[in-house]
Amino acid sequence: MSMLKAVLFDLDDTLFSTTKFAKKARRAAVQAMIETGLDVPEQDVMRELDEVIAEFSSNYDHHFDKLLQRMRPSALQHLNSAMIVAAGVVAYHNTKIRELAPYDDVYPLLEALRAAGVRTGIITHGWTVKQAEKIVRLGLLPYLDPKAIFISDQIGISKPNPKLYLTVLNDLGLDASEVMYVGDNLVNDIAPPKSLGMLTTWARRGAKQTPEETGVQPLHTVDDFVEFAGLLRGVYGVDVKL
Amino acid sequence: MSMLKAVLFDLDDTLFSTTKFAKKARRAAVQAMIETGLDVPEQDVMRELDEVIAEFSSNYDHHFDKLLQRMRPSALQHLNSAMIVAAGVVAYHNTKIRELAPYDDVYPLLEALRAAGVRTGIITHGWTVKQAEKIVRLGLLPYLDPKAIFISDQIGISKPNPKLYLTVLNDLGLDASEVMYVGDNLVNDIAPPKSLGMLTTWARRGAKQTPEETGVQPLHTVDDFVEFAGLLRGVYGVDVKL
Numbered sequence: 001m002s003m004l005k006a007v008l009f010d011l012d013d014t015l016f017s018t019t020k021f022a023k024k025a026r027r028a029a030v031q032a033m034i035e036t037g038l039d040v041p042e043q044d045v046m047r048e049l050d051e052v053i054a055e056f057s058s059n060y061d062h063h064f065d066k067l068l069q070r071m072r073p074s075a076l077q078h079l080n081s082a083m084i085v086a087a088g089v090v091a092y093h094n095t096k097i098r099e100l101a102p103y104d105d106v107y108p109l110l111e112a113l114r115a116a117g118v119r120t121g122i123i124t125h126g127w128t129v130k131q132a133e134k135i136v137r138l139g140l141l142p143y144l145d146p147k148a149i150f151i152s153d154q155i156g157i158s159k160p161n162p163k164l165y166l167t168v169l170n171d172l173g174l175d176a177s178e179v180m181y182v183g184d185n186l187v188n189d190i191a192p193p194k195s196l197g198m199l200t201t202w203a204r205r206g207a208k209q210t211p212e213e214t215g216v217q218p219l220h221t222v223d224d225f226v227e228f229a230g231l232l233r234g235v236y237g238v239d240v241k242l
Numbered sequence: 243m244s245m246l247k248a249v250l251f252d253l254d255d256t257l258f259s260t261t262k263f264a265k266k267a268r269r270a271a272v273q274a275m276i277e278t279g280l281d282v283p284e285q286d287v288m289r290e291l292d293e294v295i296a297e298f299s300s301n302y303d304h305h306f307d308k309l310l311q312r313m314r315p316s317a318l319q320h321l322n323s324a325m326i327v328a329a330g331v332v333a334y335h336n337t338k339i340r341e342l343a344p345y346d347d348v349y350p351l352l353e354a355l356r357a358a359g360v361r362t363g364i365i366t367h368g369w370t371v372k373q374a375e376k377i378v379r380l381g382l383l384p385y386l387d388p389k390a391i392f393i394s395d396q397i398g399i400s401k402p403n404p405k406l407y408l409t410v411l412n413d414l415g416l417d418a419s420e421v422m423y424v425g426d427n428l429v430n431d432i433a434p435p436k437s438l439g440m441l442t443t444w445a446r447r448g449a450k451q452t453p454e455e456t457g458v459q460p461l462h463t464v465d466d467f468v469e470f471a472g473l474l475r476g477v478y479g480v481d482v483k484l
Contacts, residue, residue: 036378037388080391083383086374097339132328136278141325146279149322 004199004236005174007113008148010183011124011131013206016102016138022058025095029064032091037079040071059127064088100137103205105225105242110143112229112240121148123168123181125159125188148172159188162195169196180236182228185209186216194219201228246441246478247416248361250390252425253373255448257364258344258380264300267337271306274333279321282313301369306330342379345447347467347484352385354471354482363390365410365423367401367430390414401430404437411438422478424470427451428458436461443470 012018030045038045045067052066060066064085068076076084113120121144124131131151135141150168157164169176176197183189184206194200194216202211202218203225211217220235222228225242232238254260272287280287287309294308302308306327310318318326355362363386366373373393377383392410399406411418418439425431426448436442436458444453444460445467453459462477464470467484474480 036383079388080374080393080396082370082374082393082396083377083388083391086371086378087383089371090375090378093335094339097336128324129328129331132322132324133332135325136328136332141278141329146321146325149325151322151324154322154324 003178004118004180004232004238005178006119006121006145006148006172007180007182007232008121008123008150008168010181010185010189010203011122011134012126013184013208014182014189014203015106015122015140016100016134017206019206021096021099024099025092026053028095029088029092032087033064033084036084036087038068038071038076038084045071059130097137100134102138102140103225107139107143108242109225109229109240110140112242113232113238114143116239118238118240119145119148119172121145121150121168121172123150123152123164125152128153159185160192162192165193165196165198169198186211186214186218190218191216201231203228245420246360246422246474246480247420248363248387248390248414249355249422249424249474250363250365250410252423252427252431252445253364253366253376254368255426255450256424256431256445257348257382258342258376259448261448263338263341266341267334270337271330271334274329275306275326278326278329280310280313280318280326287313301372339379342376344380344382345467349381349385350484351467351471351482352382354484355474355480356385358481360480360482361387361390361414363387363392363410363414365392365394365406367394370395401427402434404434407435407438407440411440428453428456428460432460433458443473445470 009015026049027046030042030049034042034045048070049063049067052063056063056066068081068084110120122135128151135149152158152164155164155167157167169179180199180201181189181193182201182203184203186202186209190200190202200218201220201222203222205223220231222231229240229242232240251257268291269288272284272291276284276287290312291305291309294305298305298308310323310326352362364377370393377391394400394406397406397409399409411421422441422443423431423435424443424445426445428444428451432442432444442460443462443464445464447465462473464473471482471484474482
């Protein structure tokens, strides 16, 4: 019997490609705004939008309003700007609904972990409504232990504070050594649980930084969840078939 | 040549059935919340949701949170309530995207009016983002004069204040006698433009009150837009074929 009682996952860029998805949705939004009458080349609007997101953070609620404020008024003189913003918002959400999907190997892994009697859950950082909606839209809910979904905004503790992970261990009634955490971000997802004695796996396909750049060494590193399943079988004796 | 230069419309329950759509979307949301683990009979949740909407207004942003707060804690003890809220929100929005459509005779009417050289637009009461998104999702944008879309929240004047309609006349550079306003709500859509000398048509298929109840008499009354087109042809000499 394996000592591994639970595998918990980061969400963004670990279970799906946030970056790839956001790029598609933003492009669809910009194209819709141009079709609705924003008379500016697509490339210029995309560049301005990237700047807005960098300046106001990706969780800001009014990117498209800010974008239009920054565009030259001559591009908007014949139009109600609210309609251009709405066209962008609608295209963004339509893309989100159509495109949002986990990496191909996510459902099989979660299914196999459940079959093997290992609890599965999520510890994610972000706004409650946004993260909860992503979990639902990604279709992850049926694969997760409903008591093991943790959103930092709900708990009031943010990554990379190790207290977030400690709260989760206490809530689940598990020892640090019995829980594996899997994430793409070395600073937020690997260093804090490692400092508590939790097992850590760096899922590097969505990662933006390396161990060399961050000085953080994960216990394990995998390129995908087929490799991760092999690790669970070989090192931890968990009977997961993918 | 007709003296009628523009026909402006109310949005909710005039160009589409808000009531019918909201009912469908709310039912889908409640069913999704129950599927996600809210262990309460559908009928009870629907009744509670109707109360929440009545108490907090339909434009409130957190109906489903309030709904769960009001439900007995025992129904939620094994679940993260944010996931139930998210399941409801996702089902609501999916229904919105799938179901939102204007009455069947709306596109033909707007198309015929444009062909006849009559300007078409909207004066709607509500929050800018919500109303603008509805106009986009209903597919109305290509049929409207982009300079003739007015949202009360953007103008800072709310129905039934006649100043809202006066502002629109000034913006369009038209005389009251040259503009017809079409709406379902006698108090908000008929009385104020009538007081300014505008032409008024009560589109009663979505109406909740009668002239007898409100003491407001519209200039014209129609059951649908085929009848309205006949009125425009017969009384105003506008060449609209439906």
